[in-house]
Amino acid sequence: MERLAGDMDFRKALSENVEAPRAVTERFGIEVDPMEMLPLWRGSHLKYRFKPESAPWPLAMMWDEYMREMLRHRDLLRDQGGMSMINPRFHAWRERQIRRCNDELGRSAPAVTHPIIAFELSEGCSVGCSFCGLSADRFKGYYEYSKDHTELWRGVVGAASEMFGSAARTGFCYWATDPMDNPDYDRFLFDYYQITGALPQTTTAAPLKDEALTRRVLELFDMHGTTTNRFSVLSTRHLNEIHRAFSPEELMGVELILQGKEAPIAKALTGRARERKEKLRVANKDDAVALLERDHTTIACVSGFLVNMRQGRLQLVTPVPGSDRWPLGYRILGQHSFRTPGEFRKGVQIMINQYMLDSPAADLPICFRRDLQYQAGDRYFHLRSRNREHRVLDDVAPISVGDLIARGNCTASELVMQVATDGMSVLAIADLLDQLYAAGLIEEDLDDTSPDKLATG
Structure with a gap:
């Protein structure tokens, strides 16, 4: 398998000797019988070609x-x-x-x-x-x-x-x-x-x-x-x-x-x-x-x-x-x-x-990660990344919490003050912010300091 992945000459020789691969493997010092495990090279991926008459292909099974x-x-x-x-x-x-x-x-x-x-x-x-x-x-x-x-x-x-x-x-x-x-x-x-x-x-x-x-x-x-x-x-x-x-x-x-x-x-x-x-x-x-x-x-x-x-x-x-x-x-x-x-x-x-904060910093701007695409909905919002999509309920306040975070122009404490109507809503909004934070959806890289100018304590 290492030869197959790393040696172009070996791959070429195998492709030219599909019916008699043993001569190729012996030339490269490999003692395994290739008919027990016959990987084929297709494009840039390894795939196995199993033949019923070759069952049970013990080496292929062991490798898997x-x-x-x-x-x-x-x-x-x-x-x-x-x-x-x-x-x-x-x-x-x-x-x-x-x-x-x-x-x-x-x-x-x-x-x-x-x-x-x-x-x-x-x-x-x-x-x-x-x-x-x-x-x-x-x-x-x-x-x-x-x-x-x-x-x-x-x-x-x-x-x-x-x-x-x-x-x-x-x-x-x-x-x-x-x-x-x-x-x-x-x-x-x-x-x-x-x-x-x-x-x-x-x-x-x-x-x-x-x-x-x-x-x-x-x-x-x-x-x-x-x-x-x-x-x-x-x-x-x-x-x-x-x-x-x-x-x-x-x-x-x-x-x-x-x-x-x-x-x-x-x-x-x-x-x-x-x-x-x-x-x-x-x-x-x-x-x-x-x-x-x-x-x-x-x-x-x-x-x-x-x-x-x-x-x-x-x-x-x-x-x-x-x-x-x-x-x-x-x-x-x-x-x-x-x-x-x-x-x-x-x-x-x-x-x-x-x-390593437990919640979003109260005195720093709160915003979604820069790589996320925000889309507002009716009492919910979507966040899309390169790998997945998040659908988040946004029904804890009369004003959309998602919209305020997406704008990124207020701190966590200012956001709570803008949308909270009573003590219960304060807790509900804070809980939503904590959930978004724990999910890794809130931007934490807010320091614009150049990496090569970090202070040493």
């Missing part, structure tokens, strides 16, 4: 079950980030971001599991992928596993575990970095496992940079792992090298993400891919632009805290579609610096108090 299990596990990871008991404000905020993302991220939404924390153990990235959705800077160094660094690292992870409980198990240790740029990466992983009880998932585009380190990470997965690791495969040559270095059995706990030019995977329109689109548009290369303009809006996944250990920087982030305002596909709500576990804990709590 493997993929279904991957999807079930993805949903479990999303659920594991729940914190309704240990941190209800964070939990409610994250649930709101999940609902918003399901509405506005397009086909990216189902793959986003919304981990609550991610750590960078380096600064920048040495790989330099041309399509990097996070526009990672050049590699500037890694966070060494020294005595002082280890104390801070374990203290920060411990604080996160205490504040977020089992949800901290959704954390991972990369972002706009490659894990294999840090030669001590496996030691940091094991610390994380000892403190939280979960081994973070690994994604790397450089599994062959330090093969011994990669094998140590895979050994940790064999002993303690629950989440499949991932290798980003940058070309057919890269795929060949990975297949030579690791056996199929060694890669059972690894998903190969085929990112090369021959693979059909669409790149999210963020970061460098977004920059490339603009260059192609200027050059009037409309066909190439069309390949990028698919409904894949971001590679960001965290709804929570992004921590760079080398810089001592803490940010609160959540996925959004790539845009001029948020070109990397995630919104930064605020950030703080830290030098001790205590400062880390304080920064987290400040941002929870400041940004």
Whole structure:
């Protein structure tokens, strides 16, 4: 399946030898009998051609079950980030971001599991992928596993575990970095496992940079792992090298993400891919632009805290579609610096108090999300996004609450004052506003501060 998705020569050879595919698979070092599982390439999608005489096609059935299990596990990871008991404000905020993302991220939404924390153990990235959705800077160094660094690292992870409980198990240790740029990466992983009880998932585009380190990470997965690791495969040559270095059995706990030019995977329109689109548009290369303009809006996944250990920087982030305002596909709500576990804990709590509100801020303009299309009705209104439509009853006051929100020229408290007639209607209007807010339909990105000018506490 990896060959089929990532190697054009393999696909071409199969298409030319449909009646005798075994000769092709043997030439590419594949021992599986292709007649047990005969996928066909049609356009850009994989489909199976089942033949009654070939029943029961055990390998095809196993592959389908493997993929279904991957999807079930993805949903479990999303659920594991729940914190309704240990941190209800964070939990409610994250649930709101999940609902918003399901509405506005397009086909990216189902793959986003919304981990609550991610750590960078380096600064920048040495790989330099041309399509990097996070526009990672050049590699500037890694966070060494020294005595002082280890104390801070374990203290920060411990604080996160205490504040977020089992949800901290959704954390991972990369972002706009490659894990294999840090030669001590496996030691940091094991610390994380000892403190939280979960081994973070690994994604790397450089599994062959330090093969011994990669094998140590895979050994940790064999002993303690629950989440499949991932290798980003940058070309057919890269795929060949990975297949030579690791056996199929060694890669059972690894998903190969085929990112090369021959693979059909669409790149999210963020970061460098977004920059490339603009260059192609200027050059009037409309066909190439069309390949990028698919409904894949971001590679960001965290709804929570992004921590760079080398810089001592803490940010609160959540996925959004790539845009001029948020070109990397995630919104930064605020950030703080830290030098001790205590400062880390304080920064987290400040941002929870400041940004994770239970209701719309009473003194800020209240309006629907910018991507929503508003349509008034008789005692109800419609809100349409790229993915779905919401029909909302609007019968709690003699004046349309929906119309006032759509105009966006009053605060939540001013809106209540305009339409409320008595104490009961005040409660009913406030309840409607809270429901719209909890559903992620109210715009929260009201700060016009440029992302690169966010204050650091």
